[in-house]
Amino acid sequence: MSSRGAEKRVALVKGDGVGPEVIDGALSVLEAAGADLELVPVELGYGRWKRTGAAMADEDLELIKTCHCVLFGAITTPPDPEYRSVLLALRKGLDLYANIRPFSAPGLDFVIVRENTEGMYSGVEKLDEEEATTLRVITSRGSLRIAERACAIASKRGRLTIVHKSNVLKSDTLFLRICRETARRWDLPFDDMLVDAAGYNLVMNPKRFDVIVTTNLFGDILSDVAAGVVGGLGLCPSANLGDRYALFEPIHGSAPDIAGRGIANPIGAIRSAAMMLEWFGEAEKARMIEEAVGWAVASGIATPDLGGCSSTEEVTEAVAKRISV
Amino acid sequence: MSSRGAEKRVALVKGDGVGPEVIDGALSVLEAAGADLELVPVELGYGRWKRTGAAMADEDLELIKTCHCVLFGAITTPPDPEYRSVLLALRKGLDLYANIRPFSAPGLDFVIVRENTEGMYSGVEKLDEEEATTLRVITSRGSLRIAERACAIASKRGRLTIVHKSNVLKSDTLFLRICRETARRWDLPFDDMLVDAAGYNLVMNPKRFDVIVTTNLFGDILSDVAAGVVGGLGLCPSANLGDRYALFEPIHGSAPDIAGRGIANPIGAIRSAAMMLEWFGEAEKARMIEEAVGWAVASGIATPDLGGCSSTEEVTEAVAKRISV
Numbered sequence: 079m080s081s082r083g084a085e086k087r088v089a090l091v092k093g094d095g096v097g098p099e100v101i102d103g104a105l106s107v108l109e110a111a112g113a114d115l116e117l118v119p120v121e122l123g124y125g126r127w128k129r130t131g132a133a134m135a136d137e138d139l140e141l142i143k144t145c146h147c148v149l150f151g152a153i154t155t156p157p158d159p160e161y162r163s164v165l166l167a168l169r170k171g172l173d174l175y176a177n178i179r180p181f182s183a184p185g186l187d188f189v190i191v192r193e194n195t196e197g198m199y200s201g202v203e204k205l206d207e208e209e210a211t212t213l214r215v216i217t218s219r220g221s222l223r224i225a226e227r228a229c230a231i232a233s234k235r236g237r238l239t240i241v242h243k244s245n246v247l248k249s250d251t252l253f254l255r256i257c258r259e260t261a262r263r264w265d266l267p268f269d270d271m272l273v274d275a276a277g278y279n280l281v282m283n284p285k286r287f288d289v290i291v292t293t294n295l296f297g298d299i300l301s302d303v304a305a306g307v308v309g310g311l312g313l314c315p316s317a318n319l320g321d322r323y324a325l326f327e328p329i330h331g332s333a334p335d336i337a338g339r340g341i342a343n344p345i346g347a348i349r350s351a352a353m354m355l356e357w358f359g360e361a362e363k364a365r366m367i368e369e370a371v372g373w374a375v376a377s378g379i380a381t382p383d384l385g386g387c388s389s390t391e392e393v394t395e396a397v398a399k400r401i402s403v
Numbered sequence: 404m405s406s407r408g409a410e411k412r413v414a415l416v417k418g419d420g421v422g423p424e425v426i427d428g429a430l431s432v433l434e435a436a437g438a439d440l441e442l443v444p445v446e447l448g449y450g451r452w453k454r455t456g457a458a459m460a461d462e463d464l465e466l467i468k469t470c471h472c473v474l475f476g477a478i479t480t481p482p483d484p485e486y487r488s489v490l491l492a493l494r495k496g497l498d499l500y501a502n503i504r505p506f507s508a509p510g511l512d513f514v515i516v517r518e519n520t521e522g523m524y525s526g527v528e529k530l531d532e533e534e535a536t537t538l539r540v541i542t543s544r545g546s547l548r549i550a551e552r553a554c555a556i557a558s559k560r561g562r563l564t565i566v567h568k569s570n571v572l573k574s575d576t577l578f579l580r581i582c583r584e585t586a587r588r589w590d591l592p593f594d595d596m597l598v599d600a601a602g603y604n605l606v607m608n609p610k611r612f613d614v615i616v617t618t619n620l621f622g623d624i625l626s627d628v629a630a631g632v633v634g635g636l637g638l639c640p641s642a643n644l645g646d647r648y649a650l651f652e653p654i655h656g657s658a659p660d661i662a663g664r665g666i667a668n669p670i671g672a673i674r675s676a677a678m679m680l681e682w683f684g685e686a687e688k689a690r691m692i693e694e695a696v697g698w699a700v701a702s703g704i705a706t707p708d709l710g711g712c713s714s715t716e717e718v719t720e721a722v723a724k725r726i727s728v
């Protein structure tokens with residue numbers, strides 16, 4: 079993770095639904111941790127689309143590119159077939175090719191490293207009345223750079239598992255070959271697993287995993303399965319990393335059904351903020367936040383999604399106070 | 404499910420690994436249930452490939468087509484990049500477009516209806532040094548026929564959930580539209596869910612599902628997740644149905660690591676045999692087998708994969724005896 083010197087300019091995309099609530103939680107905790115950030119609010123998403131007809135404009139991307147990274151809440155998908163996901167546009171526009179999703183729970187600790195720019199998300203599609211196609215594109219360049227990221231992470235932790243479906247998809251024989259070569263070059267212990275078997279083992283034996291590297295849509299599905307296994311999406315953070323920019327976001331969506339009721343779980347967003355601090359080179363502050371979150375969860379200070387009865391604010395305050403002590 | 408009159412001609416593909424062991428278990432139970440079948444052994448798979456260089460030949464498919472259906476164990480994939488899966492060749496060759504996978508456990512009872520011929524399994528692929536592609540093909544005809552099957556099943560049970568990724572894949576907007584139209588025509592209650600959310604809900608809240616209909620590879624992944632949720636692959640049967648032929652197989656693979664040790668779980672194969680009897684119109688015999696299996700599982704007569712210490716034979720005998728009483 080790269081350090082950017084003293085100045086840390088963060089584009090703040092609160093988004094829709096519970097997005098603003100959980101990001102406000104993350105901001106309180108960042109403040110308690112003494113993070114010194116320049117925040118640049120950028121309004122994107124459904125609300126903006128309703129007002130202006132565009133969920134994001136070219137100028138927004140330009141503004142975001144004047145920042146070091148994005149702290150992102152959640153965005154509601156407008157009910158419009160022509161709509162292109164803002165999150166996907168940001169991943170593509172900032173070339174955020176590595177989606178890092180750490181999962182932890184008592185006795186569990188693993189990371190899914192998801193390729194974030196190609197595969198089934200190529201956008202190469204045809205839609206007719208009788209037939210519709212999507213081209214799954216795997217490139218050696220795209221596979222190599224995600225394999226390198228995954229190996230860098232695994233080299234600090236232990237072991238890599240390459241997840242693919244090469245018994246059916248020829249495109250995955252390329253991905254598998256490059257990941258294997260990269261793991262050998264890093265001199266890492268590794269194995270590989272079919273994506274269906276990985277879904278099974280995430281449920282039956284999640285302890286067997288350390289670092290998983292996989293293609294875009296498999297990473298999308300498996301990380302939601304993993305979120306269930308560790309107790310809920312509300313707990314899970316993520317980092318979308320490129321060589322230049324980064325975007326940090328909770329894995330959960332905008333959850334319009336509970337928005338505005340003050341009960342959204344801020345932990346995913348708070349942990350995403352901790353990942354952001356680590357990326358900025360503030361490892362000690364990040365660790366403090368992680369410790370405080372772990373303490374709050376273990377103490378049962380939890381929102382209703384985890385079976386608790388605390389509000390977003392109560393969880394946020396508990397975490398913030400624990401840090402200040 | 405269609406009845407074929409008195410004569411029931413079944414191609415018996417025991418296959419490799421634990422395949423022969425679990426199929427022998429299924430045959431004992433079929434006998435105990437008084438099933439009157441003409442069995443036509445067909446050797447396919449890895450063993451055959453080692454002996455003759457071909458895992459399956461055209462004549463085999465012709466022989467199989469003289470039967471009403473296939474009872475299939477499991478096949479080991481030869482370590483050969485040119486190898487084409489026998490199971491996929493059978494699904495294609497017999498046009499078995501509907502893969503029906505029922506899941507049950509105490510408090511749980513749902514079915515995944517997986518499209519079995521198109522999607523990511525199109526075989527339209529290109530493999531270069533720098534780039535590899537697979538074309539995901541969704542047709543209106545393919546979507547309609549699987550939607551019809553799923554609605555027929557849901558109409559006897561209750562509710563349909565259409566699982567897709569139409570927020571990213573245009574090819575799934577076609578699938579989703581046709582499934583919705585079909586569910587409306589059947590006048591069924593239905594909803595739809597993104598595939599990542601479905602993976603999450605299978606772990607967090609599997610009770611919410613009744614009948615799931617989805618595309619080929621999503622069905623592959625989600626059914627392994629579901630197998631974990633109900634306690635293990637060893638318990639899970641499946642039916643691959645076309646308009647003319649059918650193939651019945653446990654969901655698990657050939658498990659070479661435990662083959663020949665007499666500890667493979669025969670329940671998946673036994674339940675697949677029960678699905679075969681139901682397809683032949685022998686609903687009462689199928690029910691008897693299901694009841695006996697449920698009793699054995701509830702009594703803790705189980706192989707090691709379920710934490711028990713019974714052998715394949717002991718489980719088989721317990722089920723067979725329970726039927727004979």
Ligand SMILES: CC(C)[C@H](C(=O)O)[C@@H](O)C(=O)O
Pocket residue numbers: 163165166298570571599
């Ligand atoms: C919102 C959607 C486009 C996105 C994805 O499919 O990547 C989401 O599911 C995720 O996991 O970040």
Ligand SMILES: CC(C)[C@H](C(=O)O)[C@@H](O)C(=O)O
Pocket residue numbers: 245246274488490491623
């Ligand atoms: C063996 C493999 C080709 C097959 C598939 O991918 O369909 C298997 O995983 C299954 O679920 O039946």
